[in-house]
Amino acid sequence: MRNALQSGSRLDFNARGAVSDEEMHFWTGRNNEQFDCILEQTPSLIQGCRNPRTALSIYLTKMRTGNSNERLASLFNMTRQNLEWLMNKARDCLTEGYVVLHLRMDHRQSYSLHKFQNLLKAFLIVCTYGYIIDVKGPYAATKTDANIMSSIMNNNENPIHILLEPNDVFILDRGFRDSLGDIEAGGYEYHVPPSKDRAESQLTTEQANESRMVTMCLLFSGCTYYFQESPPDNRTQAGTSSEATQLKTKHTSSDRVLALKKNKN
Numbered sequence: 001m002r003n004a005l006q007s008g009s010r011l012d013f014n015a016r017g018a019v020s021d022e023e024m025h026f027w028t029g030r031n032n033e034q035f036d037c038i039l040e041q042t043p044s045l046i047q048g049c050r051n052p053r054t055a056l057s058i059y060l061t062k063m064r065t066g067n068s069n070e071r072l073a074s075l076f077n078m079t080r081q082n083l084e085w086l087m088n089k090a091r092d093c094l095t096e097g098y099v100v101l102h103l104r105m106d107h108r109q110s111y112s113l114h115k116f117q118n119l120l121k122a123f124l125i126v127c128t129y130g131y132i133i134d135v136k137g138p139y140a141a142t143k144t145d146a147n148i149m150s151s152i153m154n155n156n157e158n159p160i161h162i163l164l165e166p167n168d169v170f171i172l173d174r175g176f177r178d179s180l181g182d183i184e185a186g187g188y189e190y191h192v193p194p195s196k197d198r199a200e201s202q203l204t205t206e207q208a209n210e211s212r213m214v215t216m217c218l219l220f221s222g223c224t225y226y227f228q229e230s231p232p233d234n235r236t237q238a239g240t241s242s243e244a245t246q247l248k249t250k251h252t253s254s255d256r257v258l259a260l261k262k263n264k265n
Contacts, residue, residue: 013057028060112141
């Protein structure tokens with residue numbers, strides 16, 4: 001296993017630069033620069049341990065390889081008791097110092113239970129033909145689409161209200177259901193794919209048709225907003241093929257929205 005095992009020598013991380021980046025990454029999962037950065041951000045380990053680099057390398061190697069304490073003690077040329085003391089010391093210092101800097105309570109706001117990772121999400125307001133009107137955020141992963149929409153609708157100073165007109169239509173997915181009242185209170189209309197009735201195993205024909213019309217207008221996962229615009233004029237004949245395709249998509253999406261409004265009325 002690497003040079004240390006092939007030569008019969010023992011691992012020694014105590015001197016800075018004594019181990020190559022490749023060797024360091026093999027045992028700890030970090031290169032020398034990253035290792036030094038972790039150590040510098042854990043001053044309690046430097047102050048409370050005679051060999052802080054060795055303690056940190058033991059802990060990271062344990063986390064990286066999962067080797068038994070007996071094997072690690074042999075690799076680091078020390079007794080098992082001494083190794084366990086250093087490993088526990090490194091763990092406690094990292095928990096009190098380094099972890100607090102990078103994984104404290106407010107960092108949980110960015111952890112997505114859906115994606116299983118920390119992330120921030122942007123909130124796009126988009127026309128049915130793909131034109132992006134505005135990008136809000138970024139928002140914490142724990143904030144739902146409905147909460148974001150409600151905050152936008154309830155903020156009278158939000159510039160989006162200058163752009164919107166009464167009876168403009170929002171095309172939404174079911175994730176916005178808790179914000180529908182706020183949208184309606186703002187004087188706007190909305191369309192959401194219907195859910196099946198209670199005790200029913202599937203949508204009715206009317207519900208399925210309406211759901212299909214809504215989902216065909218949704219080009220993005222999230223909020224899609226429709227502007228009431230006039231159909232394209234004869235200038236499309238002189239445009240490029242890509243322009244014609246875009247206008248055709250815009251016109252088709254507009255027809256679907258108008259059909260939805262007609263069915264609703």
